[in-house]
Amino acid sequence: MAAVNQVTSAEQMDSVLLEAVNLALHYEMEHDESVVVLGEDVGTNGGVFRATSGLKEKFGFKRVMDTPLAEALIAGLSVGMATQGLKPVAEIQFMGFIFPAFEHLFCHAARMRNRTRGRMSCPMVLRAPYGGGIHAPEHHSESTEALIAHTPGIRVVIPSSPARAYGLLLAAIRDPDPVVFLEPKRIYRGAKQSIINNGEALPLDTCFTLRTGTDVTLISWGACIADTLQAADALAEKGISAEVIDVATIKPLDMRTMITSVVNTGRCVIVHEAARSFAVGAEIAAQVSEKCFLNLLAPVQRVTGFDTHMPYFKNEHFYLPNSADIVAAVEKCFKEA
Amino acid sequence: MAAVNQVTSAEQMDSVLLEAVNLALHYEMEHDESVVVLGEDVGTNGGVFRATSGLKEKFGFKRVMDTPLAEALIAGLSVGMATQGLKPVAEIQFMGFIFPAFEHLFCHAARMRNRTRGRMSCPMVLRAPYGGGIHAPEHHSESTEALIAHTPGIRVVIPSSPARAYGLLLAAIRDPDPVVFLEPKRIYRGAKQSIINNGEALPLDTCFTLRTGTDVTLISWGACIADTLQAADALAEKGISAEVIDVATIKPLDMRTMITSVVNTGRCVIVHEAARSFAVGAEIAAQVSEKCFLNLLAPVQRVTGFDTHMPYFKNEHFYLPNSADIVAAVEKCFKEA
């Protein structure tokens, strides 16, 4: 990661997702003095995944704060700072430990602007690595984005590639409202992508169509995008043309892009690793089913984790959706059509 | 409430929902020594709504515990007690204050049995008044059942009448796993119902069909059941025969009952007061749309709260679904068919 710390503006470089996060943090701290970073181990250690590596050395302990070990505190401090002219970017070390942050996130961050009729606001970002697949211990593989997405007044953003991580994190930090930014750690050190470090943000509230197709719409986000693209390749070989949509902003949902696609393809498969029921997939499926009622050639399918706890890592592959599961779901769409 | 405290077994009485809760607590504490009650103001004061009235007088402070003011504590103590042979029935004073309890609920109560392969379990109940409509202050009108329903290993139960409150609460306390029991406070002091105080529990994991019909299936729970039944009456006058299903156990969902109904009626409207997106209605809509794909005559409709914070009480009627909203949604089903 040493290279990352020496990057100068507009330099182009090949980065993995983790480095892209680090790059965006460097960029924005350099260009906006009000941005501060806080969390457990984010300072001297540069984060347990090294996402905040080099920040403390560069911007000092006043802007890069190792906090005591308390997630409610991290969220609450961020609310306090955000209302006073700072833009805190806080890290929750793993999404499995985010629950104590919920009261501050839901009761305050999400409501401060609404409650004060715009007098106060909470431009804060809560970053957290999320999801399974890295053989981590218990509580280190959760993907509970649905819990956050239900709450009004927040944005939930999940990148699926280095470039989107860079552009979306910049957008999240600049957004005047609270954003929960979930980083799929399974692809933290996945494929590299060329990134131009020019501070250009990507739009929030927008899906990204990664691949166009005519027979079925595959909708996913985060690490599952990789499996979904792989499935699309496999389907192509079988003569099925799949459109792949990366939702990216989970809250609020850009349904128009998804609906437009399904209107064209007539089939829809949603892929996520969170437990199946009451998850983000349900909302998308409900809306697609409603809005594409006359266009759907087959019922919307969901390929998801199971309604049980993420098993410890020896069995996590039994839980996580894979590309074969996606292909099977698509085939079901054709059988039932 | 004095009468409640003197009730003897198998006595029949007219009760409002709140009294039914109180009755069930009395019954079970009398018949099962391991049942204990804890929470803020549940002892001497008998709860801010009086749901635990008379318990401390009857069963003593060792079994009816006023706790310090801390919801994480209440949930965590319950986990500790539940693993050691007690059956804690804990009260969270309002659902708006439940967030600090989530870490214990999700990371421990919901997992203890699974994690220890059955060596330990968490037979605890977390009761909370929930929902709007009583002109309460900020944070006193939330209905975030979706957040809890997403988590595996828990049951979420919501009664919609005094009799179901009595029978379902007994079932919840006797259940060997954690149950979150949400009491719709809008109907706490609503219509009375005759209750036989004989300790008979109702089944969990089961919907209740409150009214049969042939043209449309109305699905709801909690306080919205009243509005839904009212809408069914209004629809009947218009010649539309509505089946009304009270979901009652939100997690896990008895989809079979709901699907069977929609297969018959061909139309489905789901009613809840929680914010629309990523709520329980989405899961039901997704499953109904999938499983009744060939039977649906119109897209599944949802009548819900908006994707914003429950407004303070002067405007809460603009937020809460009402029977006219339900009727309109049903009419839409007929127009689009």
Added chain:
Amino acid sequence: MKAVNQAKVTAQGHSPLMEFSLQKIQFLDEDGNWVSERPEFATDEWLVQAYQHMVLNRVFDQKAIALQRTGQMGTYPSSLGQEAFGIAIGMGLQKDDVFVPYYRDHGAHLLRGHKLSDLLLYWGGDERGSAHGPKQDFPICVPIATQITHAAGAAAALKIQNKNQLAVVTIGDGGTSKGDFFESLNVAGAWQLPLVVLVNNNQYAISVPRDIQCGAPTLAQKAIGAGIYGVQVDGNDVLAVYQAMLEARQRADEHKGATLIEAITYRLGDHTTADDASRYRSNDEVKQAWQKEPIKRLQNALFNLGLWDGEKEKQWQNQCAQHVDEVVAEYLTLEKDTAESMFDHLYQDWPEVMNEQLDLLADKLTRMNH
């Protein structure tokens, strides 16, 4: 009160490690006599002002309760008996301090320049009640103890921005049991934050008495574990609360960190208008507490000093009543908020993808207007 556990133990292997001491501040006793020398800040003018504010606070309180009782307002938490606490804070705050209140700080609100009608709006179920006030001050906080962490965050922001001000936060005795209280004191100690935490220890958290909240004899001693300075004050003595704030500011100015102030008060009224305190405490207890209430004792002191008399009292009471009547009129005549306001300020940049929500609301309004 429980016995203090933290006494010396003489047992094998033990040796002394450290000692801590806790102090109390009081100037006026319950009859208005000076138990300590009159402090410098307490000029004649200061004393009269403090008294007048406290009376206005009480008059407002009575009116608010009356509005609730007559169905013109919602649930309201009275500050009866805790006027010295709120007023001392309001007087102790500087303009650019960040004030982070809980929900029973009507006295302090009054002095922060809030329109009192805004308070009525808030408790009347209208978000516009939190729309005004000093831009850095927080709105009323309902989820217990969460405000403490916001105040710590605000204090950290002041420190980061090199602003020489305080974040001042209030909390009830019940609130001191919640994790946020402790986490925030703890970080204030670790980061040496310019934070002042004032506990309104009014002996009850709704029905739960103080000794069920905590086994320690004082709440001030909770400062010790966080490594910050803690002190107990007579919360019915407006001078004592003010003195503690002065000292806290000095401590922060000297970069000596945060202060916890436990003010001993008594909640003379019900928890809120939705509560009936007679269910859980005796009339006798309340009667005794009335002996110590803050307004009478300061009035006595003023009488003794020749700064106040019956005539002035009558005039001031009238003025307060008149002012509050105006405030009420303003509250009652404000035009209704729109339904659409629920979406105003939800996000600064309205997500176009949410437009369906506006359509749904429009449909609903059409139905409602039929």
Added chain:
Amino acid sequence: MKAVNQAKVTAQGHSPLMEFSLQKIQFLDEDGNWVSERPEFATDEWLVQAYQHMVLNRVFDQKAIALQRTGQMGTYPSSLGQEAFGIAIGMGLQKDDVFVPYYRDHGAHLLRGHKLSDLLLYWGGDERGSAHGPKQDFPICVPIATQITHAAGAAAALKIQNKNQLAVVTIGDGGTSKGDFFESLNVAGAWQLPLVVLVNNNQYAISVPRDIQCGAPTLAQKAIGAGIYGVQVDGNDVLAVYQAMLEARQRADEHKGATLIEAITYRLGDHTTADDASRYRSNDEVKQAWQKEPIKRLQNALFNLGLWDGEKEKQWQNQCAQHVDEVVAEYLTLEKDTAESMFDHLYQDWPEVMNEQLDLLADKLTRMNH
């Protein structure tokens, strides 16, 4: 260490309210010399046993790390240097006490009769690692500090059920910053619970040093705010930790409530096998800490007492290695858990309405077996 803020202040209006004192327990200094008289419990047999357990603990630890390094196990938190803490607790526990561990208590687990292969299973990513052990003992707890509240609940259950036992819980120094820690100590004080909280203050929470966690000079003083007894012990001295537990039990037996024990240790290894401590602390610091480590000092004491020698050491090391090899063999040869196990024990009464989940899993397994 920061200055103690809680010193006496002489200022207007102040009067003394209360005093607290804090003590420290130690028997053996870092060279194994007696700084306090040898306590009664520390018979020759006791001392040798404690030593042997600590050595076994360390041998196990080294093996576990080796397994992780060779890809045969997952992330593992070493207890290197903290053996006195874990072993003293294991020895201090009675059979029917409720033990509520965190994740670094391998020594205590060993003495609770857990199969060491279960520990490997757990850290090897297999739920069956928590399937055995005393039925009242809690499994390893990963979400920091939550275990403290469970222990308080267990202690309340013991009290309600009139059982004369203790709930004993461990936590790291980092864990003392989280709300659960405070809320639980607080309720233990309010309810006078038979709870013993042992803090393994190993100076780091991953990379975060102790003084960033808390501005107070000790963690033991966090007991004061909760009104329970707190004491600091040399956590590298197995006798000191054990003595503190003995006293805590006596206190609980006499219904004097809960005890907080801060044990000063040092985490000689990385936080876990996923960590590299050299990123955030100096070799010098670690070298110095090795001077105080618990095994060598007890070995010195045993040598001095003539209870141990080089030959015994060699034999015991061999025995430990052999035992641990057996344990590893057991771990490595256990047949794989089934995929379906993820639904076993999810609910005691399987909800029939969830049968679709089983079908979905069956389909997936069919695909995987292709």
